[in-house]
Every structure is written in structure tokens, then in C-alpha cells.
Amino acid sequence: MTQPPDGTPPRRVRPTSDSSATDTLPFWRRPVEIIRDDSRVFLVLNVATYGLFVLGFAAGLLFPGLSQARATTLEDDGTAALVGSVFDRPPLFALLILAVNVFRLSLxxxxxxxxxxxxxxxxFFGYWLVQTGVTLVPGSPEGRVALIPHALTIVIELQAYILVALGVFLIGRYWIRPDAARVTQRRQGYLTGLRATGSLALPALALLVVGAVWEAYSLRYFVHPLSQWLL
Structure with missing residues (x-):
């Protein structure tokens, strides 16, 4: 890099994502480009997501009353009964998991x-992460065994939510600072963020489908044999 004619040191310009260029890409490449353009934000979201979950899990271990209170809440609001009614039918169980994860949580x-x-x-996502960490603290030996296959479910589903979270971060950033999206109006920035969120929603949905199927079938068919083997 050459020096400017007046001898002042060159300034480093941080590259920004070009939303118009991203929009011209095939739909299957757009999520990759969005993540690459905002890799630092994506990394921070990963650290924060898993960190808050672990924080909640640690709180549940240190204060068992928190986990017991969450278990009581799930019993009282009918969640436990609903899960029990479909647990023996993995396809229906997977559909229930997917519906909850897509509509109640993601949307x-x-x-x-x-x-x-x-x-x-x-x-709201951060609060849910801590609460979920508390909820998943096992209260029995069988529950601890169930965490072995369920750990993969957690990784898959949290990655899906991180993609959604990246999308809403971009909505907020482009809404407040339209120039970050290389547009001039807040409305244009808002719409650019919506398009980015839509692109990220595709791999997020795919991950949620995989996570729901794995969760339903692993809890139904893997936990009992593992419990007999390990306990």
C-alpha cells in the first residue's frame, strides 16, 4: 500500500457487506455470504448463545430448586402431558418439536x-437460553443418560437459532443505520434486513428439521438402551 501524496498514513477501511451483491447470488449461497460478511457478529452470537445456555445449566446445578420449579411449571401448564402423549410416536413427536421450535421460539x-x-x-432469546439451561438439568440418573444423545440436539437447534438471531441483528442494524446496508432510507434498511433474515431462515429451518427428527427418535429409541448399559 502506497502512502498518500501528503505523507499522511493510509486509513484502513473496514469492508461492509453489499446487500445488492448478495441478492444477486443463488439462494443457496446467500446465507454463506451473509455469515462471511458478518463473521464477527456470528462468532459473538455463538459465544453468547452457548455461554448463556451453560450459565443457566450451571445455575440449575448449583440451585436444584430452580430446576425443580421449572419441572413443576412444565407439569402445570400441560407441556409434560403433551410430550408424554406423543412420545411413543416419533413422527408426531418430531412434528410437535418442529412446530414449537419454528413458531413459538424462532418466530x-x-x-x-x-x-x-x-x-x-x-x-427474549437470551432469557430463553438461560431458562432452557436450567430446565435441562437432569434430576435422575436416567435424565443424565438422556443428555448424551440430547447434547447433539442442543448443538443443532442452537445453531438454527443463531442463524435467526443473526438475521434479526441485521434487521436492527440496517434499520438504525441504513448506510451499513448501503442504502439511504431506514425503510430500505429494514427491508434489506428482512431479506437477509429470509435467506438465513432456509438453513435454520433445515437444521430445525434435522434437530426435531433426531430429538424425537433419539429420546424414544436410544435413551432406554443407554440407560440399561450405563446404569
Missing amino acids: LTIVVPSLIVPFAGLA
């Missing part, structure tokens, strides 16, 4: 609040 918890208030869904 209602993360996306919809962020369409009204920038980044609001990220706060």
Missing part, C-alpha cells in the same frame, strides 16, 4: 419482537 420469540423494536428478540 414469536426472536423474529416478531425484533420487527417492532430493534434487537428486542435477542433479549
